Every structure is written in structure tokens, then in C-alpha cells.
Amino acid sequence: MKRYIKIINTSVSSEPFNNPHVLELYKKYLKKVTKNLKLGDEAFVLDPFARNQRLATITNDLNPEFSTSYNLEANDFLELMLEEYGPNSVDMILFDPPYNATLLKEHYDDIGAKLELWQCQNPWGRAKSAARSLLKVGGYYMQLGYYSKGLNSKTGLN
Numbered sequence: 001m002k003r004y005i006k007i008i009n010t011s012v013s014s015e016p017f018n019n020p021h022v023l024e025l026y027k028k029y030l031k032k033v034t035k036n037l038k039l040g041d042e043a044f045v046l047d048p049f050a051r052n053q054r055l056a057t058i059t060n061d062l063n064p065e066f067s068t069s070y071n072l073e074a075n076d077f078l079e080l081m082l083e084e085y086g087p088n089s090v091d092m093i094l095f096d097p098p099y100n101a102t103l104l105k106e107h108y109d110d111i112g113a114k115l116e117l118w119q120c121q122n123p124w125g126r127a128k129s130a131a132r133s134l135l136k137v138g139g140y141y142m143q144l145g146y147y148s149k150g151l152n153s154k155t156g157l158n
Contacts, residue, residue, distance in 0.1 A: 022144065026055060026094070029140050033091045036138070046081055046134070047094040048074040048127060056094060063111050078130035090134040096144035097124055 033043045047056035050068050059068040060077040070077050074097060081090070098106070135141060 026142065029142065030092065033140060037091070043091040044085075044089065045092040045094065046078070046090055047096075048077045049094075049096045049098075056092075065111075074124065075126035075130070078127045078134065082130045082134050085134070087133045088136050090139060091136060092140040092142065093131050093135060094142050094144065095124075095127075095131065 030043055030045070033045075037043060042057070045056040046058050046060075047053065048060045050056060050059035050061050051063075051066055053059070058070070058081065060070040060072055060074065061068045062071065062073055064071040070080070072080065078093075131141060
């Protein structure tokens with residue numbers, strides 16, 4: 001059975017939330033999400049790669065220098081969110097990982113962590129699987145940049 005989730009693609013890959021086009025896109029879809037909520041409810045938005053952005057309800061970044069809700073590896077963060085909130089609980093996920101292995105290594109080097117080989121081969125497989133489960137039917141998955149593709153009809157979504 002396929003689930004209906006809206007996937008928003010953008011190829012802006014360098015600091016996308018500093019790009020006015022991407023911010024407008026985000027605001028447009030967040031407005032659509034909140035329009036479908038019950039009166040008084042707020043959209044539940046996750047950002048596993050937040051850096052300094054505060055656009056989501058719960059934020060995460062691997063680097064503890066950023067003041068986010070969590071400082072976990074993105075796969076672990078989204079799996080934790082699935083454990084804590086259950087499936088079909090999130091209105092929108094912003095997915096903006098480092099867009100190549102070099103940048104990924106730089107993020108790990110910045111915090112003194114070792115980048116494992118599997119993290120370069122399929123770095124976001126577990127995160128995408130958890131994201132697919134977390135999103136409500138009709139939820140939004142905002143893919144930013146070239147490296148964040150992966151939720152589509154082949155993965156059980158329309």
C-alpha cells in the first residue's frame with residue numbers, strides 16, 4: 001500500500017535556508033501544512049541537519065557547537081524521533097545533508113569524530129527509512145540539494 005506524501009525538490013545546495021527562494025518555498029508549504037491542522041495545533045516539523053536554523057519544531061545537528069534540540073548523527077536522530085513519537089506523527093521534514101563525501105568528512109572532522117566507510121556509501125538510508133515512517137499521510141518532505149534524494153514512488157510513496 002502506497003502512502004501519499006508530498007516531496008518538494010530543490011537543487012539549491014549551498015546553505016539553502018540563506019537562499020530567499022528556498023525560504024519562500026518552505027514558508028509556502030508550511031502554510032499549507034498548518035492550514036490542514038486543527039485549530040490551535042502547530043505544525044510538527046523535524047530538521048535533522050539544522051545547523052543554526054530554527055525553522056523546525058525539533059532540530060538536530062551533529063556538531064554540538066550548534067544550539068539544537070539534539071546533537072546526534074541524523075540516522076540516530078530520526079530513529080529516536082520515530083521511537084518517541086511513532087509513525088505518522090510528523091507534518092514536515094526538512095532534509096538538507098552535506099551534499100558530498102568531502103563535506104560529510106569535514107562535518108565529522110569539525111567535531112573530532114571518525115567517519116566510517118558505510119557513512120560514505122549509504123549515509124542516509126536509515127534516516128530516509130525513518131522519515132518515511134514518521135511523516136503523516138499528506139505530510140511534506142522537503143529535499144534540499146542534490147544528495148538528499150531518495151523518497152519517491154520506488155520507496156512506497158506517491
